[in-house]
Amino acid sequence: MNTDISQQLQQQVVDAFEQASPLCIVGGNSKSFYGRTVSTQTLNIESHRGVLNYEPTELVITVRAGTRLIEIETLLAEHGQMLAFEPPAFSPAATIGGTIACNLSGPRRAYTGAARDYLLGCKIINGKGEILSFGGEVMKNVAGYDVSRLMAGAMGTLGVLLEVSLKVLPRPEKESTQFFQCSTEQALEKIHALSQTPLPLSASCFNDGQLQIRLSGTTKAVNAAIETIGGDTLNNANDYWLAVKEQTLDFFNTEKSLWRISIASDTKSLPLQGEYLYEWGGALRWLKSNETAELIQNTVAAVDGHACLFRHNHHGLFQPLTPGLMRIHKNLKQAFDPANILNPGKLYPEL
Amino acid sequence: MHNCETIESSINKTELIDALQAIVDNDSVLFETEDLTPYECDGLSAYHALPLVVVLPETIEQVQSILSLCHQHKVPVVARGAGTGLSGGALPHEQGVLLSLAKFKNIIHIDPRRRIAKVQPGVRNLAISQAVDQYGLYYAPDPSSQIACTIGGNVAENSGGVHCLKYGLTVHNIQQLKIITIEGELLTIGGSGLDSSGYDLLALMTGSEGMLGVIVEVTVKLLPKPDRAQVLLAAFNDVVKAGEAVGNIIAAGIIPAGLEMMDKLAIKAAEDFVHAGYPLDAEAILLCELDGTNEEVSEHVLQVRDVLKRSGATEVRTARDEAERLIFWKGRKAAFPAVGRISPDYYCMDGTIPRKQLPRVLKTMADLSEHYNLPVANVFHAGDGNLHPLILYDANVPGELERTEEFGGKILELCVEVGGTITGEHGVGMEKINQMCVQFNSPELSQFHAVKAAFDAQGLLNPGKAVPTLHRCAEFGAMHVHKGKLAFPELERF
Numbered sequence: 001m002n003t004d005i006s007q008q009l010q011q012q013v014v015d016a017f018e019q020a021s022p023l024c025i026v027g028g029n030s031k032s033f034y035g036r037t038v039s040t041q042t043l044n045i046e047s048h049r050g051v052l053n054y055e056p057t058e059l060v061i062t063v064r065a066g067t068r069l070i071e072i073e074t075l076l077a078e079h080g081q082m083l084a085f086e087p088p089a090f091s092p093a094a095t096i097g098g099t100i101a102c103n104l105s106g107p108r109r110a111y112t113g114a115a116r117d118y119l120l121g122c123k124i125i126n127g128k129g130e131i132l133s134f135g136g137e138v139m140k141n142v143a144g145y146d147v148s149r150l151m152a153g154a155m156g157t158l159g160v161l162l163e164v165s166l167k168v169l170p171r172p173e174k175e176s177t178q179f180f181q182c183s184t185e186q187a188l189e190k191i192h193a194l195s196q197t198p199l200p201l202s203a204s205c206f207n208d209g210q211l212q213i214r215l216s217g218t219t220k221a222v223n224a225a226i227e228t229i230g231g232d233t234l235n236n237a238n239d240y241w242l243a244v245k246e247q248t249l250d251f252f253n254t255e256k257s258l259w260r261i262s263i264a265s266d267t268k269s270l271p272l273q274g275e276y277l278y279e280w281g282g283a284l285r286w287l288k289s290n291e292t293a294e295l296i297q298n299t300v301a302a303v304d305g306h307a308c309l310f311r312h313n314h315h316g317l318f319q320p321l322t323p324g325l326m327r328i329h330k331n332l333k334q335a336f337d338p339a340n341i342l343n344p345g346k347l348y349p350e351l
Numbered sequence: 352m353h354n355c356e357t358i359e360s361s362i363n364k365t366e367l368i369d370a371l372q373a374i375v376d377n378d379s380v381l382f383e384t385e386d387l388t389p390y391e392c393d394g395l396s397a398y399h400a401l402p403l404v405v406v407l408p409e410t411i412e413q414v415q416s417i418l419s420l421c422h423q424h425k426v427p428v429v430a431r432g433a434g435t436g437l438s439g440g441a442l443p444h445e446q447g448v449l450l451s452l453a454k455f456k457n458i459i460h461i462d463p464r465r466r467i468a469k470v471q472p473g474v475r476n477l478a479i480s481q482a483v484d485q486y487g488l489y490y491a492p493d494p495s496s497q498i499a500c501t502i503g504g505n506v507a508e509n510s511g512g513v514h515c516l517k518y519g520l521t522v523h524n525i526q527q528l529k530i531i532t533i534e535g536e537l538l539t540i541g542g543s544g545l546d547s548s549g550y551d552l553l554a555l556m557t558g559s560e561g562m563l564g565v566i567v568e569v570t571v572k573l574l575p576k577p578d579r580a581q582v583l584l585a586a587f588n589d590v591v592k593a594g595e596a597v598g599n600i601i602a603a604g605i606i607p608a609g610l611e612m613m614d615k616l617a618i619k620a621a622e623d624f625v626h627a628g629y630p631l632d633a634e635a636i637l638l639c640e641l642d643g644t645n646e647e648v649s650e651h652v653l654q655v656r657d658v659l660k661r662s663g664a665t666e667v668r669t670a671r672d673e674a675e676r677l678i679f680w681k682g683r684k685a686a687f688p689a690v691g692r693i694s695p696d697y698y699c700m701d702g703t704i705p706r707k708q709l710p711r712v713l714k715t716m717a718d719l720s721e722h723y724n725l726p727v728a729n730v731f732h733a734g735d736g737n738l739h740p741l742i743l744y745d746a747n748v749p750g751e752l753e754r755t756e757e758f759g760g761k762i763l764e765l766c767v768e769v770g771g772t773i774t775g776e777h778g779v780g781m782e783k784i785n786q787m788c789v790q791f792n793s794p795e796l797s798q799f800h801a802v803k804a805a806f807d808a809q810g811l812l813n814p815g816k817a818v819p820t821l822h823r824c825a826e827f828g829a830m831h832v833h834k835g836k837l838a839f840p841e842l843e844r845f
Contacts, residue, residue, distance in 0.1 A: 007465050057598035058705055058736075079618040080604055109545065116551055117523050130794045138703040139516060139735035140775035142509045142558045143783070143790050144818065146522065149554030158550070175610035192464050196487060198644060221647035262544030266464050282546045304543035319548040324538045329550055330806035336798070347549070 001071075004051030004064070006131065006162050012043055013160060014129030016341045025156040025343055027066060028093030029117065031102055033042065035155050035346045041301075043147040043160065045097055052138065052163060056081060059168050060137045065097025065161040069212045072096055076168055084112040084169040088245045097161040103153030106245040109202035110265075110280035116152035118167045123149060124159030137165045150332075156343040157351050158336040160242065172216035174223075175202065178231035180211045184269060184278075191194025191281045192266055205277040206242050207251055214241065244279065251277045251286070252346050257312040259287040259296055263305030272299055293317055318347060326350060358446060362424035364403055367448070374416045379454075380407040389738050390449050392714075393441040394496070397698075397752065402429065402443035402571050409454040411529070411567050412536060416653065418565060419535030421448055427814045428533070430561045432504030433472060435496040435800040437699060439782030440508065440560045444814055458482050459568070466573040469528060472503025472566045479571060486514075488573040489520035491683035494685060494776070503566045511776035513640075515608040516734035518574065518678045520776070522557040529568035530556060538564070545617030549671050556800070561777050563806040577642035580608065581652050582676045585664040586633035590614055592794060593635040594709040596662035597733045600639065603658050605651050608735030609640035609728070617690065617728040617741070618682075623749050624689035627682030630666060637733065640676075640684055676754075686730045687741065694726075694743035697751040698755045702766030707735045716740060716763055723758040725751075737775035764789050779817045787817075788824035796821060 003098055016023050021038040026032075048305070049066040051064040063072060069089050086106030087099045099120075105114040121135025124147075133312050135141055135148035180190065194201060195211070204217035212234060217226045227234070234240060243249045252258065256274070263270075265282035270336040274289030288324070289296065292308060297319055300307035309317035321329060333351045345351070361372070364382070371380045381387060382404045392399040403426075408414050421428045427447030434441055443449045448457045455471035458479070462468070463486035468479055476497040480489040482508040482780045493512035495501055500510070506528065518524070527541035540552045547553075556563060586595040593612055600607060613621065614635050629636060636657070641651045650667060659667045672677035682689075690697050704712055713729070720727045726743045739760055744755040763786040773779070773786040787796070799818040803810065819827070 005387070055601045055705070055707065058707065059601060060705075103546070103551070113519070113523060114546060116554060117519065125796060130798075132795045132798055136770065136772055137705060138737075138771050138775070140511050140703045140732070140737045141518065141772040142776060142778055143772050143774050143787060144779070144799050145563075145797075146554045146558055147507070147798065147802065149522070149551050153546075153549075153551055169606065170601075173604070195466065195574055196463060198577045200644060200647070217643070218647045218650045220650055221644045224644060224646045262542060262546050264465055264543035268545075280545060306542050306544060306547045308548060321549050322539070324532075324536050325540075325549060325552070328532075328538070328552065328805060330516075332550060332802065335801035337806045 001189055003047055004050070005048045009043065009045060009048060010125050010129055010131055010164070011158060013125045013127070013341070015176050017127060017129050020339045020341065022341045022344045023028070025160055027095035027098035028068065028091060030089060030091035030094040031098055031104075033311050033316065034047050034102055035318070036349070037315050038343050038346050044165040045160065048162065051075060058137070059139070060165060062163060062165040062169055063096055064163055064240050066095050066194050067072045068092070069094045069096055069099055075169070080171050081168045082171045083118065083166065085109055085115045085118055085216055086245060087115060088247065090246060096164060100152050100154045100164050101154065102160060107205065107241050107279060110204070110283055111202050112169070115161070116149045119148050119164060121165055122148045122161055122165040124161055125340050126159050127339055128257060131162065132197055135165065139167060141193060154156060157333060157347050158332070158342065160342065174219045175214060175216045175237065176222050176226055177212050177214045177234040177237035178229055180212070180231045181209055183209070187278065188266060195281050199228065203241060204279065204281050212240065217294055250278075251275070254288045256288040258310045259289060260308045260310040261287055261300055261305060262287040263300060263303060267303055267305070270297055270299060321348070352466040358427050358811070360424055360426045362426060366425060367424070368404060370420055371417065371448075374420070375406060375408050375413050379407040379409070381418055389445055389499040390431065390434070390451070393431070393439060394438040394754055395439045395780070395782055396665065397516060398439040398442050400443050400450035402445065402447055405449045405451060407451045407454055411606070412843070414450070414531050414565060414567055415535040415537060416448060417448070418531050422533050422535065422812060424658040425809060425811065427556040427811050428565070429813050430507070430565045432501035432507070433475070433499050435500040436504060436508060436778060436780065437701070438774070438778040438782040439780050440780035440813070440816055442781050442816070447460075447814075452501070453566075454505070454595050455567065456479070460840055461486070462489060467570050468573060469568065469570045470502055472569060473501050476500050476502055476505055485811050488572050489576050491524050491574050492521050502569050502571065504610060506557055506566050506569055507559065507561050508778045509776070511732070511737070513611060513732060515732065516610060517606050517608050522554055523571060524572050525553065526572055527559065527570035528553060528556055528566055530564035530566050530835040532564050533809070533811050541570070549733070558778070559664050560780060562803055562817050563812065565812075578644050579648045580640055580642040580676065581640060581648050581660065581681050582640045582670045583652065583655055584670075584679050585637045585639070585665065586630040586666040586667045587635045587637070588633065588665050589663070590635040590713055591710045592663040593637050594658055594706065596637060596664065599658045599662050605641070605654060607639045607734060608642040609638065609746055610732070611638040611685060612636070612731040612733035613683065614729040616726060617686050617730050619690040620684035620728060621686050625681045625685045625693055627678050633665065636678055658760055683730070690728050690741045690743065695747065698742040698744060699755055700740045700742070700759050700762050701739065701774045702763050702771055703735070703737045704732070704766050704769050704771035708769040708771070711737070712765060712769060716762060719758055719761055719810055723754050725755060725758055732775070733773070736771065760786060769809050776835070781816055782822065784816065784819045787819050788827050793821055793824075796824070
């Protein structure tokens with residue numbers, strides 16, 4: 001599938017700008033639960049798709065934003081490569097545009113980096129309907145402000161992603177997951193001790209009294225690391241990490257609110273009622289809880305962390321910003337989208 | 352040498368000095384010519400100017416008061432770290448304050464469990480790695496000036512180094528920043544976790560060249576030191592083959608910690624200087640460093656040796672021990688000063704290209720070298736396509752600097768033409784401001800100006816750097832033909 005509808009998309013944005021009529025940007029509609037609800041006319045980018053450039057030896061792929069994530073991952077796998085931020089898809093329809101706009105990363109994130117870390121460049125339509133390119137297809141590029149990375153996590157509020165260039169990495173030759181029965185405290189202690197050594201760690205997850213640690217690298221390196229860290233080897237480890245990433249583990253099957261808490265990795269148990277799942281060496285905590293948003297966000301803010309209502313009755317809620325940061329955010333929104341037409345209110349009511 | 356943007360301040364020099372002396376002690380405000388001279392340039396000495404005044408605060412509150420004062424009276428502010436930058440980013444503004452962060456040199460806190468260090472902006476890059484060495488950790492980005500350059504400047508420039516391909520740039524290795532806005536407001540960007548809510552201001556600040564705010568604290572991420580590092584040296588009788596070998600190593604699924612290339616002139620200069628034992632008959636050498644666990648390095652060394660030989664290397668050496676590894680690197684790390692010994696002056700460029708374009712770029716550079724009658728020594732961060740051509744010239748020969756700058760400009764334009772960028776790690780600063788007109792079109796530059804205005808509406812922070820005005824581009828006459836359209840049709844040409 002290879003279609004270019006950039007002119008059509010641009011015209012829609014120009015029209016919306018002229019009429020000051022807001023647009024809700026939609027790709028595969030796989031993450032509509034994430035962020036606040038925008039109920040306006042949709043701008044559908046899903047059919048703006050296709051791989052524009054893939055150079056395995058340059059470690060770069062450039063794709064149109066509507067290209068399905070699964071299509072990209074399949075192509076990369078054919079060449080022994082991968083998106084190292086291991087993005088969740090939540091649906092086979094997920095697009096790379098939505099993935100980057102949400103800046104969501106999977107289990108490997110704590111060890112190899114986030115979606116934004118692999119974003120080398122992008123082409124966008126800003127809120128005035130101008131098509132602009134930033135960054136590029138090279139690893140090192142400091143010409144101009146890093147507008148590309150600014151798009152990652154902006155949830156479409158600053159621009160409509162048309163194309164993205166991503167750094168890709170070789171797939172590890174071998175992966176193995178070891179597990180340990182332990183308490184929360186013991187799990188945090190163990191993962192911190194290991195994280196200070198040069199072992200080839202690539203994921204960690206603690207839930208329900210069991211710590212899982214994934215090792216990735218050459219066969220000999222992984223085998224040696226298994227000897228070092230001990231524990232038992234998990235069968236069907238690929239399925240396990242897929243379930244963590246795609247949130248199909250039993251833990252995620254809940255009627256309660258699901259909170260995503262980004263916090264210092266060694267923070268002790270938070271004084272918030274609910275059940276927890278720890279990822280990223282303790283730096284990412286999923287909390288199922290009926291506590292109020294105010295209590296959760298205040299508690300997390302007190303330890304310099306950020307809590308986001310990830311899923312609850314199809315809407316989300318981000319950690320409030322300080323007044324100084326909100327002022328800069330509003331100014332930036334104005335700089336990219338002066339008529340406030342791109343996903344207004346998706347991230348914060350003011351943006 | 353550069354055109355200062357004219358800014359009408361509502362305060363004269365004497366009043367400014369008085370006001371600054373009310374904020375910091377008298378010794379921390381410099382205004383006599385002999386005291387200002389050491390600040391007239393950064394690492395790019397071809398550009399120099401005296402600031403109105405230099406101020407050296409030592410607390411965050413003082414920086415807030417200084418910026419608030421400058422904001423109130425519309426005084427330009429240029430922040431400066433160690434002044435090792437290579438693009439004139441810290442070039443003073445003649446009507447402005449040069450804000451030195453040199454007194455901010457404390458490591459505030461090291462947390463080995465979280466693998467972070469909270470440091471003041473004036474802490475030297477290498478000092479961080481030295482301070483955390485006792486925990487088996489290090490800070491990965493290692494620009495060649497790491498002995499002297501400071502972390503505040505590294506963030507402002509998004510500095511790289513020889514280990515970028517595997518370990519990333521500054522933007523990948525910091526977690527939180529404290530900055531002061533031009534209004535004097537303290538903002539904390541990022542959190543204690545790996546990500547935070549809202550826009551990625553951490554990325555926007557990194558590499559913003561002092562245009563958006565003044566960095567007063569940096570939390571860096573630390574990595575465990577690898578068990579082992581091993582370096583291979585391969586010689587080639589053809590630069591193109593060396594370039595292909597780089598692609599072949601990556602195709603084998605190996606990401607080296609460092610992958611550097613030098614051409615014949617650079618090899619000779621380095622060998623004469625440090626006697627690293629480089630093969631002088633080679634057209635190019637590759638240095639390939641592999642790090643990780645013992646087992647991984649052992650496997651990769653064998654694989655890379657094989658790939659290099661299959662790629663046509665005439666000789667492949669593996670450093671026998673740590674001492675030899677350091678000698679192999681010494682030649683590369685001393686390449687710039689080594690070239691400095693064989694030529695009265697040299698001009699270092701910093702373009703990045705898709706690696707497959709290397710043969711074309713090298714050929715064109717050789718043609719340009721002949722055209723301008725100026726030799727070029729080539730040193731590349733080959734793994735990530737970042738070129739550092741060094742143009743050899745003599746500033747005492749009338750017209751030679753101008754020819755060199757023109758030649759350099761052509762190299763940067765060539766990098767853009769083949770799909771690369773005018774700067775990989777040194778920044779735009781004052782030096783590459785004209786080539787920005789080649790890389791970006793008018794709406795893109797306008798978007799950059801709008802970003803700038805979101806932080807600094809009056810344009811007081813580092814005026815005239817990093818992003819050219821549209822008029823400047825029209826004057827430069829780059830005439831960037833973007834998809835058949837002239838870049839600035841709305842502007843007059845003069």
